[in-house]
Amino acid sequence: MHELPVVLDIIRVMDEEAEKNKIKKINKISLVIGELSSIIDESVQMYFEVAAKGHPCEGADLVFEHRPAMLRCQSCGKKFPHTRDFQCPDCGGDSILIKGTGREFYILSFDGQ
Amino acid sequence: MEVIIMKELLEGNEKLAEENRKYFKQRHLLAVNLMGAPGAGKTTLISAIAKELKDIPVGVIEGDISSSIDAENLEKQGLRSSQINTCGECHLDARVIRDGADQIDMHDGIVFIENVGNLICPAEFDLGESVRLLAASVPEGDDKPFKYVPMFSYVDVVALTKCDLKEAVGFDSDNFVKGLRAVSEAPVFEVSLKKNEKAAGIDTLARFLREKYEQM
Ligand SMILES: Nc1nc2c(ncn2[C@@H]2O[C@H](COP(=O)(O)OP(=O)(O)OP(=O)(O)O)[C@@H](O)[C@H]2O)c(=O)[nH]1
């Protein structure tokens, strides 16, 4: 729902990076997005196509890498990616969220010339 | 050429939030970011807490998509308030909070920031608050902590509101607490603030906030 400010932020960072690295055209941007950031890829893509016009990153491919929130089983200690029922895949025990996981939200890299 | 940058997004908001945090600290204000679904009972909660904390000045920054009804109602009660209309935005951000804080221009006290009614987006925008309070209401259902992990894992304290409706909606308190404990250590305060009936539970929540204020 707030993908527009996110997209504008991506474009701003890319403008700065293009200038710093003397790059005229950016072809690809890799984003790392944690599961708990509630950002929808399609909306980012849609805003990006419109908002990037006239910037070095116009037409760049957006690559989304998703990171899950991680849970820890309270019975056996196993760590595993968040599931809806919070149940351990090994022993069926209840699990809890590992603090801080799934909140990633950054531009990993870009590709340009 | 591939360039690795690892650049955080929405960093601009983080920076402004830190500035707000300094501003509140300098003025000895306890800023409470109050979040929750539309109609969860946020405004009712602020009003009731202010009545409990008579000796502490209470101000409100009201975030709303388009109206100023909540701010007007709280002003009638004597609270200093400012209104921020987000014009359709789904959350408040750190930039607008500074304007709201300047408008109420308080020194010393508690400032509630009533966020836009939304159980999702506000969990991503630090406003520079020192307490994150979630109003989760009984009619929303006892499974919400399992379903809205980003919000429930973001807050420091939960007010379970409309507890007078537990029977009517068949609310399973154990399941709610189990879900909350899976994602957070936040304490839960159960409150009932039905109109024209005796309030319950608000005194303990108010005491919790008073302690936070005094420890500041
Ligand atoms: N039965 C009952 N009703 C409540 C309680 N608390 C609030 N309400 C009612 O719930 C409705 C919504 O309360 P508000 O305080 O306006 O909720 P809000 O979260 O501020 O709503 P928005 O700002 O519009 O998102 C009102 O009709 C309140 O009277 C409660 O503890 N019990």
Ligand SMILES: [Mg+2]
């Ligand atoms: Mg309200």
Ligand SMILES: [Zn+2]
């Ligand atoms: Zn296990």
